[in-house]
Amino acid sequence: MLRTTLITRHQICGAKLVDFAGWEMPIQYSGVVDEYHTVRSHVGLFDVSHMGRIRIAGPGAISFLQRVTTNDVSKVAVSHAQYSMVCNEKGGIKDDIFVYRLSSDEFLLCVNASNREKIILWLQSQLAQDATVRLEDRSVELAQVAVQGPKSRDLLLSLGATALEGLKLHRTCDGTIGGLSCLLARTGYSGELGYEIYIDADKVGRLWDLLIDKGQAYGLKPAGLGARDLLRLEMGYLLYGNDMGEDTTPLEANADWTVSFQKGEFVGCQALLAQKQSGPTRRFVAFELVEKAVPRHGFRILDPATAQPIGEVTSGNLSPLLQKGIGLGYVPARYAEPGTSILIEIRGKSLPALIVKPPFYKKPVRREG
Amino acid sequence: MIPNDLRYHQEHEWVRMNGTQATVGISHFAQDALGDIVFIDMPKPGAAVKAGQQIGEVESTKTTSTIYTPVSGTVAKVNADLKDHPEVVNSDPYGKGWMVTIDLSSAGEVDKLMTAAQYEAFLSSQKKG
Numbered sequence: 001m002l003r004t005t006l007i008t009r010h011q012i013c014g015a016k017l018v019d020f021a022g023w024e025m026p027i028q029y030s031g032v033v034d035e036y037h038t039v040r041s042h043v044g045l046f047d048v049s050h051m052g053r054i055r056i057a058g059p060g061a062i063s064f065l066q067r068v069t070t071n072d073v074s075k076v077a078v079s080h081a082q083y084s085m086v087c088n089e090k091g092g093i094k095d096d097i098f099v100y101r102l103s104s105d106e107f108l109l110c111v112n113a114s115n116r117e118k119i120i121l122w123l124q125s126q127l128a129q130d131a132t133v134r135l136e137d138r139s140v141e142l143a144q145v146a147v148q149g150p151k152s153r154d155l156l157l158s159l160g161a162t163a164l165e166g167l168k169l170h171r172t173c174d175g176t177i178g179g180l181s182c183l184l185a186r187t188g189y190s191g192e193l194g195y196e197i198y199i200d201a202d203k204v205g206r207l208w209d210l211l212i213d214k215g216q217a218y219g220l221k222p223a224g225l226g227a228r229d230l231l232r233l234e235m236g237y238l239l240y241g242n243d244m245g246e247d248t249t250p251l252e253a254n255a256d257w258t259v260s261f262q263k264g265e266f267v268g269c270q271a272l273l274a275q276k277q278s279g280p281t282r283r284f285v286a287f288e289l290v291e292k293a294v295p296r297h298g299f300r301i302l303d304p305a306t307a308q309p310i311g312e313v314t315s316g317n318l319s320p321l322l323q324k325g326i327g328l329g330y331v332p333a334r335y336a337e338p339g340t341s342i343l344i345e346i347r348g349k350s351l352p353a354l355i356v357k358p359p360f361y362k363k364p365v366r367r368e369g
Numbered sequence: 370m371i372p373n374d375l376r377y378h379q380e381h382e383w384v385r386m387n388g389t390q391a392t393v394g395i396s397h398f399a400q401d402a403l404g405d406i407v408f409i410d411m412p413k414p415g416a417a418v419k420a421g422q423q424i425g426e427v428e429s430t431k432t433t434s435t436i437y438t439p440v441s442g443t444v445a446k447v448n449a450d451l452k453d454h455p456e457v458v459n460s461d462p463y464g465k466g467w468m469v470t471i472d473l474s475s476a477g478e479v480d481k482l483m484t485a486a487q488y489e490a491f492l493s494s495q496k497k498g
Contacts, residue, residue, distance in 0.1 A: 016404075027404075031405050031459075032404055032430040032431065033430060033456070036430075226430055226431060292408060293408070294407070317407075318407040318408050318428060318430070320407070347426070
């Protein structure tokens with residue numbers, strides 16, 4: 001199994017390790033619910049080095065990215081970041097990614113761990129003989145940690161990361177944390193104020209130790225994949241492999257906003273345009289169970305009148321915040337309106353649920369800078 | 370972590386005998402494997418149950434696990450405190466985290482269950498396997 005540079009730190013922190021997309025990763029340290037609350041109320045530290053980091057550079061970088069991603073890269077200024085999709089010719093999602101613009105002709109793509117090899121091969125095949133673009137897999141020498149939670153900014157500022165004062169959502173800056181140079185991005189997967197830190201792999205151990213040590217005063221705890229999944233589920237964020245795949249399109253997945261039809265031709269454009277014109281027949285929705293019960297991936301969604309199957313749950317859990325079963329899944333478009341009644345089949349019982357507008361977690365009002 | 374005065378089932382439930390009544394819960398090993406428990410679906414008092422039968426579900430943040438009754442009889446009480454505080458099963462699986470009491474219909478069944486020493490050996494054989 002693959003291991004990140006931080007594996008011994010995880011063991012020292014008491015992590016339970018599991019196989020995630022071929023990586024031996026912490027699912028939890030102190031406990032999933034405790035780590036979840038730590039991120040919502042203070043700050044959590046995640047190792048996300050298992051994700052793929054790909055550098056795309058050269059004079060042809062923009063036009064290449066315009067062609068292989070669905071969003072409009074020309075709108076991404078230097079030091080900005082953009083959520084986007086890589087689609088196949090049929091408009092199916094090959095991966096959901098973050099595109100960071102580092103300089104006028106240099107980009108960093110953050111891709112899912114489970115898709116790293118596939119995406120690199122795909123991008124290389126799309127690149128063909130184009131000598132104006134260089135593609136470089138930086139996943140090994142560049143590490144990535146996420147610092148997420150309302151105390152994240154104060155913690156990083158206390159460690160000298162002055163460059164992030166005033167950094168807005170989906171913006172990046174070069175900075176230092178405890179004297180270690182890194183790329184700081186205000187991005188994340190938790191719905192909280194938070195940052196992702198890209199740093200040379202040979203420095204990430206020192207960064208981790210520093211954050212664990214100095215983070216104590218801010219209530220920081222290391223957090224694993226279990227908490228990460230709960231946090232993103234409460235925000236209604238999609239998880240590749242669960243909530244979308246090569247057979248779902250961004251339009252079905254409620255991610256229309258990641259698709260720009262104005263920017264010109266891109267891979268999947270024709271199929272997506274046709275689907276946009278006819279309207280997707282199924283829609284990605286969020287739902288809450290009326291009674292306390294826990295929906296899970298693969299459970300059937302039923303029509304409340306006929307009890308016939310109409311779709312499947314793609315993600316589900318008990319929301320620690322709402323203390324309700326919450327889930328995501330696909331239903332025919334006519335059931336997608338918030339307020340619509342559906343049934344979730346849980347071990348032979350059909351339990352009533354309501355379509356709701358995500359996020360499940362509505363953030364309290366606070367300083368967001 | 371494996372109390373001597375209890376008997377154990379291969380699905381990781383424990384049984385505490387009190388005359389003709391048995392208290393049933395899940396073992397420390399089971400709660401640790403499940404992780405944070407967030408919801409428990411339990412049988413209703415009065416339900417007739419047979420040894421080995423599914424009587425409920427434990428939901429954790431990671432997964433769902435079935436509760437099996439190691440003994441036959443009638444459900445006498447369910448632990449109502451677990452409705453709002455299922456996490457007690459994590460913190461005190463052999464005490465406040467008990468799940469149901471069952472009035473036994475067949476007293477001999479308990480003797481077929483594992484002793485603490487046998488359960489410990491069972492766990493270590495499973496870890497190796």
